[in-house]
Structures are given as C-alpha cells and as structure tokens.
Amino acid sequence: MTVRARLRADPIACDGRGFCAEILPEMVTLDDWGFPIIRDADVPDALLADAGEAVRLCPVLALRLDQVSGRSPARGAPSPPAGCGPDT
Amino acid sequence: MNTAECDAGQAAGAAPAAGAAGERGGLPRLLPEREGGGPATLAGHLARHGRLPRVGRDTGRRAEFIAEVGRAGLTGRGGAGFPTARKLAAVAAGRGRPVVIGNGTEGEPPSAKDKVLLAREPHLVLDGLVFAAELTGARRALVVVHPAVREIVHTAVAERSRAGHDPVQVRVLTAAARFVAGEASALVNWVEHGRPVPTRVPPRISERGLGGCPTLVQNVETLAHLALIARYGASWFRSLGTPAEPGSMLVTAMGAVRLPAVYEIGIGAAVGDVLALAGGPAAELTALLIGGYSGIWVDQAAATTLPFSAAGLGPVGGSPGAGLLAALPAGVCGLAETARVARYLAAESAGQCGPCVFALDSIAGELDALAAGRRFDPARLHRWLGQVDRRGACHHPDGAVRMIRSALAVFAPELAQHARGWCGGTRPAGVLPIPARTVR
Numbered sequence: 330m331t332v333r334a335r336l337r338a339d340p341i342a343c344d345g346r347g348f349c350a351e352i353l354p355e356m357v358t359l360d361d362w363g364f365p366i367i368r369d370a371d372v373p374d375a376l377l378a379d380a381g382e383a384v385r386l387c388p389v390l391a392l393r394l395d396q397v398s399g400r401s402p403a404r405g406a407p408s409p410p411a412g413c414g415p416d417t
Numbered sequence: 418m419n420t421a422e423c424d425a426g427q428a429a430g431a432a433p434a435a436g437a438a439g440e441r442g443g444l445p446r447l448l449p450e451r452e453g454g455g456p457a458t459l460a461g462h463l464a465r466h467g468r469l470p471r472v473g474r475d476t477g478r479r480a481e482f483i484a485e486v487g488r489a490g491l492t493g494r495g496g497a498g499f500p501t502a503r504k505l506a507a508v509a510a511g512r513g514r515p516v517v518i519g520n521g522t523e524g525e526p527p528s529a530k531d532k533v534l535l536a537r538e539p540h541l542v543l544d545g546l547v548f549a550a551e552l553t554g555a556r557r558a559l560v561v562v563h564p565a566v567r568e569i570v571h572t573a574v575a576e577r578s579r580a581g582h583d584p585v586q587v588r589v590l591t592a593a594a595r596f597v598a599g600e601a602s603a604l605v606n607w608v609e610h611g612r613p614v615p616t617r618v619p620p621r622i623s624e625r626g627l628g629g630c631p632t633l634v635q636n637v638e639t640l641a642h643l644a645l646i647a648r649y650g651a652s653w654f655r656s657l658g659t660p661a662e663p664g665s666m667l668v669t670a671m672g673a674v675r676l677p678a679v680y681e682i683g684i685g686a687a688v689g690d691v692l693a694l695a696g697g698p699a700a701e702l703t704a705l706l707i708g709g710y711s712g713i714w715v716d717q718a719a720a721t722t723l724p725f726s727a728a729g730l731g732p733v734g735g736s737p738g739a740g741l742l743a744a745l746p747a748g749v750c751g752l753a754e755t756a757r758v759a760r761y762l763a764a765e766s767a768g769q770c771g772p773c774v775f776a777l778d779s780i781a782g783e784l785d786a787l788a789a790g791r792r793f794d795p796a797r798l799h800r801w802l803g804q805v806d807r808r809g810a811c812h813h814p815d816g817a818v819r820m821i822r823s824a825l826a827v828f829a830p831e832l833a834q835h836a837r838g839w840c841g842g843t844r845p846a847g848v849l850p851i852p853a854r855t856v857r
Contacts, residue, residue, distance in 0.1 A: 340770035341617050341810045360804040361779070364771035413513035413630030 333371045333397045336380055340364075342391035349392055352383040371397070443657055445681040446665050447641045449537050456569045459576045462540035469544045469647055471584075472551035479509060479552050486552075488651035490663040491643065495520060495599065495636030496709065496739045498727060501643065504633055507623040509553040511631025517553060518608065518627070519546040519560035521570075521637040522592035522599030525709045526761075526850045528739050530667035531637050533679040535566040538641065539573035543587060545640025548647045550585045553633055559588045560637070561604060567591050594852070596710070596765035600811045601634040603767070614767035615811035638667055658684035662726045666740055670695035672848045673702060673746035682725060684737070689721030691742055700746035704827050706849065708738025710758050711816020713823035714751065717744075734823060743849060750842030752831050754849055755824035756781070756788035761851045762817040772808040776801050777817055784821065788846075790838050 336356055338349075345363040355376055357365045372380045372394065384392045449457065450465075457465070472478055487502035508515045519542060523531040535542055542560070550558045562570050567589065574587050593613030597603050600615050605626045607613040626632025635643070642664060646654050655663040662684045668691055671677040675696025682691055688705065692698060702717040707725075713735035715723065723729050727736050745751055763777035780801050786793040805818045825832060834841055 339617050339810075340772065340808060343771060345771050360772060360776065361801065362771055362775035364775070364808070366804065366808070413516070413628055 334377060334380065335370075335395045335397055336367050336372055336383070337393055337395055338365055338367060339391045339393070342389050344389055344391075346388050348386050348388065349383040352386060353379050356380065357383070365392075444665060444683065446645060446657070447534060447538060447541060447638065447667065448679070448681050454537075456536055456573065457538050457540055459540055459573070459580060459582065462538070462544075466541070466544075466645070466648060469548055469644060472548070474554070476554075479554070482548075482552055482647070483509065485651050486643065486646055489646045489654040490651075490661075491639065491646060491654065492662070493636055494638035494642070494666055494740070496711075496736075498736065501635065501639055504623060504635070505549065505552050507621075508555075508631045508633040511624055513630050514557075515553040515555040515631040515633060516557045516559070516627045517546060517549045517555045517633040517635070518604060519543075519558075519562075519637050519640050520599055520601070520604055520634050521560060521562035521566070522604060523563050523739075524592070524594070524596045524599045525739050525741065526596075526852050527671055527743055528669045528709060528741050529671075530669050530679045530740055532563050532566050534638055534641060534667060535562055536569050539566075539570050540577070541641040541644050542637045543570075543573060543577060543583075544644035544647070545635075545637075545642070546587060547583045547585055548643055549633055549635060549640060553631075555633070556585055557588075558585045559590055559608065561590045561592045561608065562637075564591050564594070595767075596762065597767050597811065597813050600813070602811070604634055605632060614769060615813075617810050659724075659726060659728065661728055666725075666737060668725065668740040668742055670742045670744075672706075672744040673698055673700045674744050675699045685724040685726040685729060687721065688715075688723045688725055688742065691725055692721070692744065695742075698744060698746075700748075702744050703747050703749075704745045704751055706741065706743040706745065706820075707735050709741045709816075710762060710849075711813070711820055712736070712738045712741060713819060714745075714755070714827040715823070716827050734819065745848055746844075748843040749846055749848055750788065750831060750840050751824060751828040752784070752835060753788045753840070753842060753846035755821060755828070756784040757846055757851055758849055759784045759817060759821055762813070762820075764854075766813065767811075770809040770814070772805050773814040776805045777814055780805075780818070780821065787832070787835055788840075790835050790840060795836075 347363050349365050350357040350359045356368050360366055380394050384394050483502050483505045491501040492498045521531045521535050546558050570589050574589055577583055593607050595613050598613035603613050603615045605622050606616050622632045658664045665681050666684050668680050668682055680694050704714050704717055705720045706714050730736050759781040763781040766773045768774055783793050783798045802818050805814045
C-alpha cells in the first residue's frame with residue numbers, strides 16, 4: 330500500500346520563519362506576511378524526503394507530516410489522567 | 418433583574434408568544450409562554466414540564482436515550498450545528514470519566530438568545546446539563562455563563578442543590594468577555610487555565626478536554642432542547658422544523674425591526690416571517706446580516722423568502738449560525754457597518770495564528786480606507802481575503818472573511834460609489850453593536 334502523507338502546520342506554533350517554503354517550494358508558499366500556505370494535496374513520493382527535512386528543520390516544531398491511509402491511524406493508548414479515571 | 422438588562426443592549430428581553438400557547442404550532446417550547454416576569458422558579462419549571470426522567474448508571478439505558486436524541490435530530494445551537502447525539506456518544510465512549518460543560522458564553526455582541534434563555538428558563542438549561550451528564554456518565558458538570566445572567570443561574574443552581582434535585586453537582590463559572598471565548602477549545606482553556614483562547618486540534622476535546630478528560634461542550638440552548646427531548650421524545654421534537662433540520666431555534670432579531678427581541682421559530686421559517694414576528698421592518702431595509710458576525714449579508718429582497726435553516730441559507734453561503742437576524746436600514750452604509758465589524762473581529766483575534774493576526778488586521782485596514790472613501794487596492798484586498806481560509810487553529814478568521822466577502826457582493830453598488838469618493842449613507846453607522854474595549 331502506498332503511503333500517502335500530508336504536510337500540516339500548527340498555526341499557533343508557527344511564527345513564520347519560512348524555512349519550509351525554502352526547502353519545499355513545491356508544497357509551501359508564503360502569504361504576504363511570511364506565513365506558510367501549504368498545498369492541500371498529498372506530498373508526492375519524490376518530495377517525501379524534502380518534506381521530512383522541512384519538518385526536521387522547522388525551528389519551532391510547527392510542521393508535521395501526517396500519514397493518511399484507509400486505515401484509522403494507530404493510536405497510542407495513554408491512560409486517562411488522574412482525576413478522570415473510571416472510579417474517580 | 419429583568420431580561421432587558423441581560424442582553425447586548427440591542428435586543429430587548431424574551432418576546433411574547435404570538436398569542437396563547439399552541440397558536441404558533443407548539444411554540445414557544447423553550448421561552449416562557451407569557452411575557453415579562455423573572456426567571457422561572459424550580460417549582461414553576463416543574464409545573465410546566467414535569468420532572469426529568471432519571472437515566473441512572475445503566476449503560477444500555479444511556480445508549481437508548483442517546484439513540485433517541487439521534488432520532489430527534491438535535492444539532493448544536495451555538496453556531497456549528499454538529500449533531501448532538503454524536504458528541505454525546507463520543508464523550509460517553511471516551512477513556513476516563515467525562516466532564517460536561519454548558520456553554521452560555523455568547524461572545525457574539527449582537528446576540529442575546531443565550532442570555533435571555535438563561536435569564537428566563539435557567540432550570541431548562543440546567544436540566545439539559547444534568548441529563549447530558551447522566552447520558553455520558555459524567556460526575557462533573559459546569560455551566561459557563563455571560564456575566565449578565567450569572568446571579569440568576571447561581572440562584573437556580575442553589576435552589577436545585579437545596580432541593581437535592583440533581584445526581585450531579587453543577588458549578589457556575591463566569592465567561593470571559595471575548596468574541597472567541599465561546600469556541601469549545603477556548604472555553605476549556607478558560608476553565609482550566611484562565612486563558613480564553615483556542616488551542617490546537619487534535620486532540621479533540623471530546624477525547625481529551627478539561628484535565629485530559631473526555632469533555633462535552635454544548636451550547637445552553639442545545640441543552641434546553643435536550644431537556645425537552647428527554648421528556649417528550651424524538652417524534653414530538655420533530656413535529657416542528659424541517660425533516661432534515663427538526664425542532665425550533667432561538668433567533669435574536671435586532672437592528673431596524675419594530676420589536677427587537679429574542680424569538681423562537683421552527684427551523685426553516687422564512688426570513689420574512691421572522692422579520693414579521695419581530696414586528697416587521699422599522700424602516701426601509703437594504704440588507705440583513707444573518708447568522709452572526711461570522712455570518713453573511715444578504716440583500717433584503719433576496720432574503721425574505723429564504724428559509725432560516727442550513728438548507729435554506731447554504732446555497733447563498735450562509736447558515737443559521739447562532740441565530741442572529743440583523744436588519745440594516747436604508748441610509749446606513751453597509752460598507753461602513755462591515756468595516757466596523759471587521760475591525761472588531763480583527764481586534765478580537767486571540768493573537769495566536771499568523772494569518773488571523775496579520776491578515777485580518779490588514780483586511781480591516783483596507784475596509785477602513787474603503788468605507789472612508791480613501792484610496793484602496795481591490796486586487797490586494799481580494800488576495801488577502803483568499804489567503805485566510807482554514808489557516809487558523811479555529812474558524813474565527815474564516816468567519817470574518819466569509820462575512821466580509823458577502824458584504825463586498827451585497828454592497829457592490831455602494832462599493833462603486835465609494836471608489837468614486839462618495840457614500841450614500843445619510844446616517845452614521847452603528848446599527849451593529851461593538852463592545853467597548855475591555856482590559857485584557
């Protein structure tokens with residue numbers, strides 16, 4: 330199965346450094362204020378390596394590469410925090 | 418306190434039913450049957466509606482009730498219109514003990530429906546909150562309310578507490594006075610950290626919200642409908658509204674109408690009929706703002722036959738939103754009104770996301786220039802409007818852009834006039850309320 334991946338930015342964390350647009354101009358352009366506009370499309374296989382590089386180099390860790398597949402994403406199963414456990 | 422005090426100073430209190438109960442096809446359901454008077458007491462409330470059915474801890478019984486809410490087709494009345502049963506089921510199935518929060522923030526300045534509902538029928542909302550807690554297995558229930566109605570809700574909660582009425586204890590909190598404070602993640606953030614600004618999604622708050630617990634956030638009007646569905650069932654609920662959008666909804670009618678107030682309508686009533694309910698236009702109208710400050714402007718002639726529903730307003734780019742219907746009289750410049758609201762919405766940005774902070778401010782600046790007849794650059798304005806959609810953590814910037822785009826279309830003739838340096842407005846803008854700047 331081909332892995333489909335989408336590039337996504339956390340708009341709260343992002344402060345418009347613009348590295349992503351330099352590394353991956355095919356997928357990311359900047360708006361008039363220097364904040365990334367990410368193409369609403371899967372990242373092509375040929376660009377996956379560059380996309381990974383953009384994610385690693387984001388100085389504020391605002392960028393991520395989400396896998397999208399037919400299956401629901403594997404979830405970690407963290408325990409509910411103290412205070413909302415089944416018997417509290 | 419009377420209800421006239423508990424609104425944004427525009428719409429008056431709860432409107433009377435148009436005649437005796439039943440004359441308007443079973444309306445009102447939520448609002449009192451008689452005009453005037455203070456908040457319903459617990460005894461008065463129980464005399465009108467009877468007791469809420471007890472759900473208990475049996476999960477099968479919970480699931481049956483949630484399925485009944487699904488059959489009723491109740492959707493959120495805070496603006497987003499999400500199916501209530503799906504939220505209930507998600508939170509009930511969450512990991513850990515859920516929390517339920519009634520959302521009476523009503524940060525929308527022209528809207529008064531949640532304040533009026535809480536001021537007149539606080540027990541109906543509290544019933545819905547308690548019922549939602551039972552359906553999801555929550556032991557903690559909070560209601561966050563506009564400061565104008567805090568005392569009334571406190572009194573109602575104390576009355577129930579003394580009577581030992583509820584299986585869960587309800588806490589009352591005062592909402593933050595900000596436009597975005599009612600957004601669900603902002604509400605959780607406000608309760609937990611005192612910061613009324615949205616947080617990033619995921620995680621969804623139905624999975625991990627307050628204190629990391631599965632959290633149900635429901636608008637107070639939605640909870641009031643829930644309390645009635647609990648008693649009277651899905652078929653009764655569906656006897657008003659449309660098959661696709663059943664039930665009634667509260668509408669704040671304000672601006673140039675003869676009787677500005679909060680009204681209850683069957684969903685899908687024609688906009689013109691809602692205007693008639695509000696006494697009809699108080700002047701010749703040019704346009705209506707429908708939904709809220711993130712709703713849409715519609716030319717008044719085109720608006721009157723539109724059904725007040727998602728299906729009716731969707732084709733023109735709108736939605737019932739939080740139930741606002743604001744009438745703009747001829748003589749007041751729609752572009753000037755829009756510029757005022759755009760400036761307010763830009764200032765109400767939580768200040769977290771670049772596109773919201775910078776684009777909305779820049780767009781508001783262009784609209785200021787446009788409204789004042791100064792030079793502005795239409796191409797640049799449209800480019801900026803196109804750079805906002807779905808780029809914030811919440812939908813605040815999207816809503817602002819939607820409203821502004823609709824204004825540029827509806828007020829196209831005015832736009833051409835302004836471009837030539839003159840404005841047809843004969844009266845100052847100010848139909849739509851803008852709160853005084855509050856200290857943050």
